[in-house]
Amino acid sequence: MQQMYDMIIIGSGPGGVGAAIESKILGLEKILVIEKADNHSQTIRKFYKDNKRVDKDYQGQEVEIKGNVQFLDGTKESTLDYFDQLIDNEEIDVAFNSEVEKIEKKDDLFLVTTANAGFTTKNVIIAIGRMGRPNKPNYKIPLSIKQRVSFNLEKCSQGEKIVVVGGGDSAVEYAVYLSNKNNVTLNYRRTEFARINDINRQDLKDAIGYEKLRPRLGCNILSLQNEEGLVKANYDDGYSVVYDRAIYAIGGTTPVEFLKKCGIELNEKNQPVIDENYETKTDGMYIVGDLAVSNGGSIAIALNHAYHAVTHILSK
Numbered sequence: 001m002q003q004m005y006d007m008i009i010i011g012s013g014p015g016g017v018g019a020a021i022e023s024k025i026l027g028l029e030k031i032l033v034i035e036k037a038d039n040h041s042q043t044i045r046k047f048y049k050d051n052k053r054v055d056k057d058y059q060g061q062e063v064e065i066k067g068n069v070q071f072l073d074g075t076k077e078s079t080l081d082y083f084d085q086l087i088d089n090e091e092i093d094v095a096f097n098s099e100v101e102k103i104e105k106k107d108d109l110f111l112v113t114t115a116n117a118g119f120t121t122k123n124v125i126i127a128i129g130r131m132g133r134p135n136k137p138n139y140k141i142p143l144s145i146k147q148r149v150s151f152n153l154e155k156c157s158q159g160e161k162i163v164v165v166g167g168g169d170s171a172v173e174y175a176v177y178l179s180n181k182n183n184v185t186l187n188y189r190r191t192e193f194a195r196i197n198d199i200n201r202q203d204l205k206d207a208i209g210y211e212k213l214r215p216r217l218g219c220n221i222l223s224l225q226n227e228e229g230l231v232k233a234n235y236d237d238g239y240s241v242v243y244d245r246a247i248y249a250i251g252g253t254t255p256v257e258f259l260k261k262c263g264i265e266l267n268e269k270n271q272p273v274i275d276e277n278y279e280t281k282t283d284g285m286y287i288v289g290d291l292a293v294s295n296g297g298s299i300a301i302a303l304n305h306a307y308h309a310v311t312h313i314l315s316k
């Protein structure tokens with residue numbers, strides 16, 4: 001017989017783990033988190049570089065934590081340890097390696113379906129973020145050089161000529177980090193890095209000052225080509241440069257198809273329509289974390305969303 005849950009949370013990043021802890025602390029009993037990967041916090045694991053500094057007030061977004069899960073500045077590793085402890089201490093049940101395919105509402109209950117199982121719940125919180133599908137450039141990446149084009153640092157080694165594309169904190173952190181052991185160009189379509197935090201601004205200034213990193217600003221790559229197995233970037237200023245690797249750090253994409261399958265209304269910008277309590281138009285179905293904001297987002301913001309959504313569910 002299928003077990004009935006009080007709360008099912010989809011995704012075990014900061015929003016999902018936060019929602020699970022709040023649900024437990026605030027009194028819900030049967031809670032299940034469903035995560036598509038083999039461990040929690042995939043965005044932090046896959047996209048943060050090792051030893052990355054993790055800022056609570058990320059990208060200048062000052063946040064006062066409202067709920068029961070505190071969060072302080074730290075590193076990638078201390079942040080993952082912290083979420084490990086939260087899951088262990090509160091004995092949160094997480095079904096790993098289970099990608100949720102759709103959520104349907106029938107007779108006041110939600111049916112949550114993965115490839116191998118179905119679950120029934122009274123409330124559901126979607127916390128799947130946007131980094132499951134990192135943004136890609138709007139030109140084609142030739143298949144023959146796909147292995148040389150990445151969206152995180154997983155495949156990077158040393159001594160490579162690399163172009164990092166992007167103008168946010170992630171792009172700057174990747175470029176500065178790689179510049180210690182590689183020949184790095186940082187390409188941004190604007191002429192100034194307006195959104196980055198002060199520490200990254202100083203790190204970038206130092207890296208440029210010591211000629212460890214080459215900024216290539218105010219221009220765009222128009223296309224990529226295979227040049228003897230390497231990546232040739234054709235810029236809109238008329239120049240072409242060959243690199244060993246191109247890394248795009250340009251954010252993530254809203255999982256539109258998944259949201260549609262769950263019957264969630266999207267606005268003209270393909271963002272899910274939610275109210276001030278993070279509830280979708282389907283009573284009892286909530287969205288928190290990165291997916292609930294049109295731009296930005298942070299760990300502390302996701303934790304506050306989770307607290308707010310769970311509090312709202314319990315107030316009904």
Ligand SMILES: Cc1cc2nc3c(=O)[nH]c(=O)nc-3n(C[C@H](O)[C@H](O)[C@H](O)COP(=O)(O)OP(=O)(O)OC[C@H]3O[C@@H](n4cnc5c(N)ncnc54)[C@H](O)[C@@H]3O)c2cc1C
Pocket residue numbers: 010011012013014015016034035036037039040041042043044047048053054055056057058098099100101127128129130131132170258288289290291296297298299300302
């Ligand atoms: C490079 C980089 C650096 C950053 N640095 C900072 C920082 O210093 N400080 C800070 O506060 N923020 C930082 N952020 C932002 C922060 O990581 C996000 O705001 C935060 O992770 C959002 O949490 P979330 O729970 O909404 O989503 P995510 O953390 O993206 O978690 C979503 C989870 O859902 C899972 N999932 C996805 N689809 C499904 C599905 N269909 N079924 C089941 N599970 C699914 C994923 O595997 C993942 O584990 C950074 C982001 C990046 C990319």
